[in-house]
Amino acid sequence: MEIRTHDGAHRLDVAQAERLVRQDERARLAAQGTTTVPQPAEVQLLHAALTLLPAGHPVAPIAGEACRAFDHATPPHGQGVACGRCWEYAIRCDERVVVEFGLTKDDEKPDPSYVDEIAVARFMDGESLPLGEPERWEVTRRMRAQGHGPWAISDRLGESSQAVRRRLDALAGRAQGSTPVVGVTDEAAQVA
Ligand SMILES: [Zn+2]
Numbered sequence: 001m002e003i004r005t006h007d008g009a010h011r012l013d014v015a016q017a018e019r020l021v022r023q024d025e026r027a028r029l030a031a032q033g034t035t036t037v038p039q040p041a042e043v044q045l046l047h048a049a050l051t052l053l054p055a056g057h058p059v060a061p062i063a064g065e066a067c068r069a070f071d072h073a074t075p076p077h078g079q080g081v082a083c084g085r086c087w088e089y090a091i092r093c094d095e096r097v098v099v100e101f102g103l104t105k106d107d108e109k110p111d112p113s114y115v116d117e118i119a120v121a122r123f124m125d126g127e128s129l130p131l132g133e134p135e136r137w138e139v140t141r142r143m144r145a146q147g148h149g150p151w152a153i154s155d156r157l158g159e160s161s162q163a164v165r166r167r168l169d170a171l172a173g174r175a176q177g178s179t180p181v182v183g184v185t186d187e188a189a190q191v192a
Pocket residue numbers: 066067068070072073082083084085086087
């Protein structure tokens with residue numbers, strides 16, 4: 001798997017990371033498991049990018065389930081769905097199905113729910129630039145992690161504190177493992 005970062009720095013776009021895994025899995029299938037083994041630093045980069053995949057991603061339930069089954073710790077910088085290894089595992093499984101059934105997921109455009117990491121980083125550095133909804137969620141999550149309250153977050157984002165509170169409630173629910181996309185689990189139902 002050859003990994004090239006899009007901006008020359010040690011960053012890997014999340015959509016690019018998913019494409020790399022899918023391409024590698026295709027190559028692996030075609031070559032009967034003889035692709036080049038990536039360097040550990042590259043794998044770390046890849047996994048860090050994959051943790052940014054959103055909870056609404058089609059393979060999120062598989063990734064999350066695998067991560068819980070393996071008792072992995074969820075990395076603090078990601079979306080809290082699964083660790084990078086389990087995202088990679090889930091994407092490879094999915095790509096095998098795509099190949100087996102001759103689907104054309106390969107040519108699909110990147111999911112609009114991907115977070116623009118560069119825009120978020122610039123915004124967090126104090127720059128004022130328009131943000132889409134996925135980026136607003138990510139800024140909310142990061143500012144909360146830095147200890148900011150709803151008022152400070154809504155002031156920075158220029159939106160109502162109610163909107164921010166709704167987002168924070170949803171994020172808190174996700175952190176407890178009740179991902180709305182997967183559906184309500186028995187445990188979550190008991191809590192509610
Ligand atoms: Zn995991």
